[in-house]
Amino acid sequence: MITLDHVYILEGLMFAAFAVLSVRDAGNRKRFGNSGFWALLAMSFLFGSQIGDFANGLLVLALVALGGTGALGLGKPHTTTAEQRRSSAERRGDAIFLPALVIPAVAIIGTLTLKDVSLVEGKEVTLISLALGIILALAVAMVWLKPPRLAPLEEGRRLIDTIGWAAVLPQMLAALGAVFALSGVGKAVGTIATTWLPLGHPFAAVATYCIGMALFTAAMGNAFAAFPVMTAAVGVPLIVHKFGGDPVIMCAIGMLSGFCGTLTTPMAANFNIVPAALLELPDRDGVIKAQIPTAIPLLLANIVLMYFLVFRF
């Protein structure tokens, strides 16, 4: 049966190759930093399930030590020049898009068809299908385009170096969320929301719930972490029980209010910080700044929407 572990092994091998190629890259003054960083990540993917929690924690600290102190540079893998790319684009025509479209196509078809196939771990079918799509796309690209044999790894290294330490940020934030949960941060926020805020009017309760969802999501980087806390502290006791609101409408719009917070925070690294790195923006917060003017009016709209709907149905 194909499980996520197989995908992790593949990814571990990829990072191991990045580490080896990085250390041989004389064009990068900080090549040992890059190599070490990707090697640690390779270990995490290959052996993370075997080495135990504490060793994983030490591994993360080593990643922080390298990534947090500017030990990573930009590798200089062999690639094509802008001129070569233009002429290749001319020659290949629109067919160059096909391998790129294989990825979502396989991911989608796989998600829809492999769910009940015993060959694949059912609950992870989306991620496994994505990995299958990537492998197939790479095979198509290699056979058709015939790049040098090391090209996928060298080009992959070129891209991962532009992302740098931000590549582990989403996982780091997920881990921080776990420590927050373990230490009772959620309860503390719930206490503040209920003891310090004036919640005597239905509108105040709705506004507190929606804004609280957005702010708490921004602080945690994840609406899923904010939702149980805010809903248990404000949503269910006040909006549902005290003022008689509809729990379904409250939860649906409450979650989406949280998503407004996601648009505004560097804590949601995989949506906001990683793309800034991927798109080589000089401003780490460039994507957030482009999203805030949508997030704020949408949050206000959610408050109004909830106020008018939640007590009516």
Place this chain on the structure above:
Amino acid sequence: MWTLLGIAVVVIGFVIRLNPLLVIAAAALVTGIAGHLGVVQIVSAFGKAFNDSRYVSIVWLVLPVIGVLEREGLQERARTLIGKVHAATTGRLLLVYLFLRQITAAVGLTSFGGHAQMVRPLIAPMAEAAAERRLGTLPDRLRYLIRAHAAGADNVGAFFGEDIFIAIGSVLLIKGFLQQAGIIVAPLQLSLWAIPTAILAFLIHGARLLLLDRKIRRARPGDDA
């Protein structure tokens, strides 16, 4: 209440723009200590959660194939393609992408899109090329603004589309939570009530994308737009 210190560390750290990895490690340490956890316990909890969330990094597997296609001219071809569509402007292009992203996510196809596999190789170069056709070389700030909007369209589309799908994580989380509170709901009801916000998100963000076009029309090459 002291456990909230960790959130303060995060906020301050991000505001004064320290390296986020250091900020997160410090926040975890402060929070753990305030929550009466030992150092070994904190490191272990952090390591376990890091390991458990490796799935969020699976997307990096896409880099080798995107890299190979880029070396063969994928981005350049994306530019040529959009250059041929005369009605295409940056704003309209991103508006169409926003719409497709929302619709596909709403029927559960969240794998359509994504920053590594769609925005960097295709959407961002197309959005830039559409503006270049009007202006020639883009001023840097405008180029970066367009790229940021390409990422933003992907995010807004995904966030405010996926909740309409009945089997997405957030909908199931809500169902599970309400069940524990003694309230039984059908996922379909939750999905339906996500639609009003989805429409508003499309209208608000779509309007901003069309405003982006106006900004591009007014910019001049070399301007600090």
